[in-house]
Each structure stands twice: as structure tokens, then as C-alpha cells.
Amino acid sequence: MPHLYLPIAGNSVNVLFIFAVGGAVGLLSGIFGVGGGFLMTPLLIMLGIPPTVAAASDSNQIVGASTSGTLAHYRLGNVDFKMGLLLLVGGVGGGAVGVQIIKILRASGNADFLINITYVIMLGFVGGYMFIESLQSLRKRQVVHTPTRKKESGYGRLIKKLPYQTTFVKSGIEVSLFLPLILGTLVGILSAIMGVGGGFIMVPVMVYLLRMPMHVVVGTTLFQILFTCMGVTIMQASTNHTVDFVLAVILLAGSTLGAQIGAKISRKIAGDQLKILLATLVLLVMVKMLFDLLLPPGIMLSYKGGH
Amino acid sequence: MLKRILLTITWPALILIALTTTGMAAPPVSVQIEPNLVSIGAMYNGAEVVATGEIPSDAQVIVQVTGDREDIVLSEKGKAFGLLWMNTGEVTLYGAPTVYMLYLSETDSSKGSGNAHWRDVGVGFESLRKQITLKSSNGKADLDFDEFLKLKQKEGLYAIHKDALIYGKEEGAIRPFSCKMFMPPRMHQGTYEVTAIVIEDGKVLKKVTEQLKIKRAGLTQFMTRLALNHGTLYGVMACLVALMAGLFMGLVFKGGKGAH
Numbered sequence: 001m002p003h004l005y006l007p008i009a010g011n012s013v014n015v016l017f018i019f020a021v022g023g024a025v026g027l028l029s030g031i032f033g034v035g036g037g038f039l040m041t042p043l044l045i046m047l048g049i050p051p052t053v054a055a056a057s058d059s060n061q062i063v064g065a066s067t068s069g070t071l072a073h074y075r076l077g078n079v080d081f082k083m084g085l086l087l088l089v090g091g092v093g094g095g096a097v098g099v100q101i102i103k104i105l106r107a108s109g110n111a112d113f114l115i116n117i118t119y120v121i122m123l124g125f126v127g128g129y130m131f132i133e134s135l136q137s138l139r140k141r142q143v144v145h146t147p148t149r150k151k152e153s154g155y156g157r158l159i160k161k162l163p164y165q166t167t168f169v170k171s172g173i174e175v176s177l178f179l180p181l182i183l184g185t186l187v188g189i190l191s192a193i194m195g196v197g198g199g200f201i202m203v204p205v206m207v208y209l210l211r212m213p214m215h216v217v218v219g220t221t222l223f224q225i226l227f228t229c230m231g232v233t234i235m236q237a238s239t240n241h242t243v244d245f246v247l248a249v250i251l252l253a254g255s256t257l258g259a260q261i262g263a264k265i266s267r268k269i270a271g272d273q274l275k276i277l278l279a280t281l282v283l284l285v286m287v288k289m290l291f292d293l294l295l296p297p298g299i300m301l302s303y304k305g306g307h
Numbered sequence: 308m309l310k311r312i313l314l315t316i317t318w319p320a321l322i323l324i325a326l327t328t329t330g331m332a333a334p335p336v337s338v339q340i341e342p343n344l345v346s347i348g349a350m351y352n353g354a355e356v357v358a359t360g361e362i363p364s365d366a367q368v369i370v371q372v373t374g375d376r377e378d379i380v381l382s383e384k385g386k387a388f389g390l391l392w393m394n395t396g397e398v399t400l401y402g403a404p405t406v407y408m409l410y411l412s413e414t415d416s417s418k419g420s421g422n423a424h425w426r427d428v429g430v431g432f433e434s435l436r437k438q439i440t441l442k443s444s445n446g447k448a449d450l451d452f453d454e455f456l457k458l459k460q461k462e463g464l465y466a467i468h469k470d471a472l473i474y475g476k477e478e479g480a481i482r483p484f485s486c487k488m489f490m491p492p493r494m495h496q497g498t499y500e501v502t503a504i505v506i507e508d509g510k511v512l513k514k515v516t517e518q519l520k521i522k523r524a525g526l527t528q529f530m531t532r533l534a535l536n537h538g539t540l541y542g543v544m545a546c547l548v549a550l551m552a553g554l555f556m557g558l559v560f561k562g563g564k565g566a567h
Contacts (some may be wrong), residue, residue, distance in 0.1 A: 002350070003350060003351075003352035003492075004349060004350060005347060005348070005349060005350065005351040005352070005492060005527055007523070007527045007530040007531045007534065008530075008531070008534055010493060010495060011492050011493055012351055012352040012353070012492040060545050060546070060549055061549065063545075063546050063549035063550060063553065064548075064549035064550065064552040064553035064556070065553060066553065067549070067550050067552075067553025067554055067557060068553045068554065068556050068557025068558075068560070069557075071554065071557045072557065113391075113393040113394060117391075230546045230550075233542050233545055233546050233549075234539060234542035234543055234546060235542070236542070237534065237538045237539065237541050237542025237545060238538035238539040238541075238542055239538070241534055241535055241538055243534070243541070243542060243545055245530060245534075245541070245544075245545045245548070246349075246530070248545060248549065249548070249549075249552070252549060252552050252553075253552070256552065256553065256556040257556070260556065260560040292392075293391045293392055293393075294390070294391065294392070295392070296392060297384050297392055298457075299454055299457045299458050299461065300383060300384045300385075300450075300451075300454045301381045301382065301383055301384070301398060301451065301454045301455055301457075301458050302381065302382050302384065302394070302458070303381060303382070303458075
């Protein structure tokens with residue numbers, strides 16, 4: 001079995017195994033059209049990679065995985081650069097805050113705990129949301145419903161009151177400049193802490209909070225994630241020295257290949273049943289991590305900073 | 308005349324006895340390791356090192372591998388909010404070796420690692436417990452040392468390898484031995500001591516030490532230096548390579564959707 005030594009993780013890994021992990025997560029990503037990072041980091045942690053190295057190296061591989069997607073959507077005209085840039089500015093700022101949070105928590109020995117608890121909450125939220133949405137979608141097929149006019153929500157009225165309202169032509173919406181900045185910052189913080197591109201958080205944020213059309217959401221998310229993850233990777237490398245480039249390259253090779261194959265499969269077998277399966281997988285990962293926090297650990301001591 | 312004859316006989320006899328006893332007091336103890344330099348290259352997955360040597364025929368030998376002694380600060384897990392397990396305290400171990408491995412023969416393996424026999428000769432985990440000073444925020448030093456052992460054993464850096472040392476055919480008063488040792492990939496760059504501890508009648512007769520060097524080389528050395536000394540450049544380089552790889556894959560598959 002071919003092994004490669006990971007200079008930053010300080011251990012060797014089976015190349016084929018890590019490639020397969022990258023490929024499997026990329027395949028799921030390609031089939032379901034959602035991010036793979038939120039699955040990748042916990043899987044790497046389960047394989048014995050120190051959590052902080054797993055999170056930082058995953059950010060690095062997301063740079064490569066989102067590059068080809070951004071390029072394709074740019075060609076199709078699905079990228080709202082104005083919105084993307086505002087989200088990006090917020091994302092980079094949030095990323096810097098997130099890296100500092102990790103640095104402080106590493107010093108106090110709580111970085112792993114924060115990564116784990118953030119994962120449990122986010123996986124629970126995304127998995128639960130997807131599961132419920134898929135079930136509702138399945139039921140809607142059987143029930144004929146009459147269209148009703150929706151009353152504007154409190155949130156809708158609130159965002160209209162914010163200053164510096166501006167039009168985003170590509171998305172066809174008018175919102176305050178501050179809104180994408182604030183939302184970008186929040187996603188950037190989570191991205192740095194969790195080592196994910198933020199796609200699975202950003203997509204619902206753009207659809208439900210910014211109210212952008214779905215086809216523009218996908219292209220703009222990829223554009224924003226690409227640059228956010230570049231920022232996070234450089235900051236993690238310079239501040240915490242936790243980016244393992246060798247690990248990132250193996251994952252990247254697997255995930256980009258898996259994502260492309262998955263995208264082809266999705267055209268043939270996409271459906272709500274598959275969405276439910278993915279939601280179940282996400283919830284299973286969440287339950288595993290939750291058990292790790294609730295059950296007594298096998299060893300009561302650990303290295304500070306997750307190593 | 309008689310005195311002269313006695314002196315003539317006695318002196319050579321005394322010299323002969325002295326030579327014989329000197330020879331007996333300095334048993335032919337030796338140890339060699341092969342290789343004594345291990346390089347951590349790109350494909351490194353641990354390394355096998357063989358220790359060979361000679362001891363007196365009526366003695367036994369234990370091979371011990373130890374790393375530098377250092378002070379280690381560890382996080383201690385406890386229950387937070389009465390529900391979640393997280394780091395709640397700190398444990399400091401003073402003078403703990405980074406690596407501690409023992410290689411025992413079949414005969415010695417049956418004696419266990421914590422009994423009086425090992426304590427007398429100063430090897431084994433029970434002896435190590437006495438050599439390390441432990442400061443714990445919960446005051447449970449013994450319990451914390453056991454957890455520390457578990458942590459190190461899980462990493463493969465602390466271990467007692469039974470039946471790992473083989474004696475060869477005795478040649479006169481000499482007993483050859485050989486021992487195959489596996490250095491796990493988690494053993495970092497550094498100098499380690501491989502010591503042959505020769506035991507006779509339950510007491511240490513002699514200790515012979517050889518040095519084993521583990522050193523990063525080639526790409527591994529370059530990447531580690533770059534990551535630690537030029538972090539920003541390393542991060543930019545990692546991003547550029549990822550970008551190029553993503554573009555390449557996009558071109559190969561004519562621009563797929565990619566991952567979020």
C-alpha cells in the first residue's frame with residue numbers, strides 16, 4: 001500500500017485511502033450539489049488527523065475544488081460579482097476573526113471542542129433542514145395546493161429599512177450594502193473555525209435571507225467560497241502553521257474527480273429520495289460527533305492545540 | 308635463596324590471576340544498530356532498525372529506545388456543564404521521554420512490565436512513573452500518569468515489545484542477540500538512544516548505548532521549513548497549486564459544477 005508522509009500532520013497516511021475519502025466526499029458533493037467540506041473535516045478527524053490540521057488542509061483543497069465550478073458558472077453568466085465581492089469582503093474579515101478565535105482557543109486547549117460543537121450544530125441544522133424539506137417536497141407531489149399570496153415578513157420589512165439600499169442587477173434584488181457584508185462575515189467566521197468553504201451555510205443564507213434566484217446563488221457561492229478559502233488557507237498557514245499541503249493535494253485529486261463523476265450521475269438519478277439519503281448521512285455524522293461529546297473519552301488527556 | 312624462588316614463582320602467578328580476573332570483570336558487551344540514520348522522505352511510513360550485539364553467556368539483555376526528555380503540557384478532559392466532555396484542566400509532566408520502547412526476549416517477556424524485577428533494574432513503565440514529575444490540576448497524579456501512558460501507547464511511542472529479542476547460539480562465553488525494532492512514523496526528527504541493558508543475577512551488569520538519528524530529508528524537509536519559517540509564502544504556494552489543479556480538472560472535464 002503506498003504511503004505518503006504528511007509533514008505538518010507529522011504522520012504518514014495511505015494515499016489510496018485518503019484519495020478514496022476525497023473521492024467519496026466529492027462524489028456526494030457532485031451528486032447532491034452541496035458542499036463536501038462539512039463531511040471531509042470530520043472524516044479526517046476520525047482518521048486520526050489532528051482537528052486543526054484537518055480543518056486548515058480542507059480549506060486548501062476547497063480552493064481547487066471550487067475553481068473549476070466557478071469557471072464553468074462564469075462562462076454561463078451565473079456569477080453576481082457585485083454581491084460576490086461584498087460577501088467576499090465580509091468573508092475574508094470573518095475568516096481573519098475565525099483564525100484568531102482558533103488561535104486563542106488553541107492556547108487554552110479548547111479549539112477541538114469548538115470545532116466539534118460547531119459541527120454538531122451546523123450538521124444538525126443542515127441535515128435536519130434538508131430532511132424536512134425533502135419530505136415536504138415528496139408530499140407536495142401528492143397534494144394539489146392552491147397558490148396563496150404571501151404576506152411580507154418582519155425580516156422583509158427590516159432589511160428594507162437598512163441604509164445604503166442598492167440594486168444587484170444579476171440577482172434582480174435590492175438590498176442594503178451592509179446585509180451581504182454582515183452575512184459574509186458570519187459565514188467567514190464559521191468557515192475558518194470549521195475548515196469548510198461555507199457553501200452549505202451560504203446557499204440557504206443567499207436563498208432565504210438575500211432572496212437571490214437559485215441559478216445565480218450556485219455560481220456566486222462558488223466564486224465567494226474560492227476566495228474566502230484562499231484567504232483562510234493563507235491565514236492558517238501564516239498564523240497557525242496547520243495547512244498540510246500534501247494532505248490537501250491527495251484530497252483535492254480525489255474530490256475534484258469524484259465531484260465531476262457525481263455531477264454526471266446526478267443528471268440521471270437526482271431526486272428527493274437521494275436528498276433524504278444525504279440528509280440521513282449528514283445527521284449520522286452529527287450523531288457520531290454528538291456521542292463523542294456526550295460519552296466519556298477513551299483517554300482523558302490530549303495534546304494542547306489538538307496535536 | 309628460597310625467598311628468591313618463591314618470588315619468581317609468585318609474581319607470574321599473580322600477574323596471571325590478575326589478567327584472568329580482569330578479563331572476567333569486563334564482559335564482552337557490545338551493541339550495533341543498522342541503520343543508525345533514518346531519513347523521513349516523502350514516502351516515509353516508519354522504519355525498521357536492527358540492533359545486534361554480544362553479552363556474556365550467563366546474562367540477559369533488554370534493548371531500550373528513548374527520546375529526549377521534555378516537559379509536556381496536556382489538556383485534561385472533564386465534564387463541562389455536567390453534560391459535555393471537554394478540556395477542563397491541565398497536566399504537566401516534567402522530564403518525560405518523547406519515546407520509550409522496550410524490546411524483551413521470550414524469557415523476559417513472561418516477567419511482565421510492572422513487577423519488582425523490572426523496578427530493580429530501572430526499566431518498565433513503573434520505573435518511568437518514578438522518573439517523571441507530574442503536576443496535575445485535579446491532584447490525581449497516578450491516574451493522570453496512566454492516562455498519559457494510554458495516550459503515548461496509542462501513538463505507538465511508548466511500548467513494551469514482548470518476544471522481540473532473539474538470542475543466537477552461544478560461542479564459548481559469548482551470547483549473541485538480535486532485535487528487530489520498528490520506528491513508527493510519528494517519531495519526529497531527532498536523536499534517540501538505543502541502549503542494551505545487560506542484566507545478570509537480577510542486577511544491571513552494564514549499559515551500552517548507541518545513537519539513532521531520525522532526520523527529515525528532501526521534499527519533507529523543504530515543506531516543513533517553508534511551512535514553519537515562511538508561513539505566508541507556503542500558504543500562497545498551496546493556494547496557487549490548488550488553483551492550478553482545479554483549473555486543470557475543470558479543463559479535463561470541460562468545466563463541471565465543482566464542490567461548494
